[in-house]
Amino acid sequence: MGSKDNLEEAREELKRADHLIFVSLKYTRTVDVIRSVIERLIASLNFMIDALLELAKEGGLIDSMPQNNGLKCSVLRAEFKHPEIADMLSFYTLLRKISRADYRKREEYRRHVTMTAVTEDGPVDISIDVIKEYYEKALSFAEFISQLISPVENPQ
Structure with a gap:
């Protein structure tokens, strides 16, 4: 898969996350x-990481x-010196730690779940x-x- 294909897959995962946040989470909490x-x-960031590696x-x-x-x-840390990439990798590591960690539930089915x-x-x-910020x-x-x-x- 090329870097553009990986980026497209990352965007697809973000669309799925968007639906989970703004539809599923809104109603199920x-x-x-x-x-x-x-x-x-995490899946989206994996595709982004693969896109950067393909670019490299x-x-x-x-x-x-x-x-x-x-x-x-x-x-990636060695090859790309952008602070944004370092932030992304730290964020990715945090999400993976959260995903693997034991967890507790509080106020399920309410706004402050x-x-x-x-x-x-x-x-x-x-x-x-917090999940919206992520x-x-x-x-x-x-x-x-x-x-x-x-x-x-993509000029901006």
């Missing part, structure tokens, strides 16, 4: 939907694509407002990567 949104955001490979910066997520992040993930760094509370952050990363991949096609 459950932690399971919050977890599903987190999984969609096409540009001759790397010889082969690493398969391990940790190696992918290390290679909250998932509390217990990570090694301490508890992380994720409410509807979604917006992922959208901005997708736009940034789109600019990197096709700067002429």
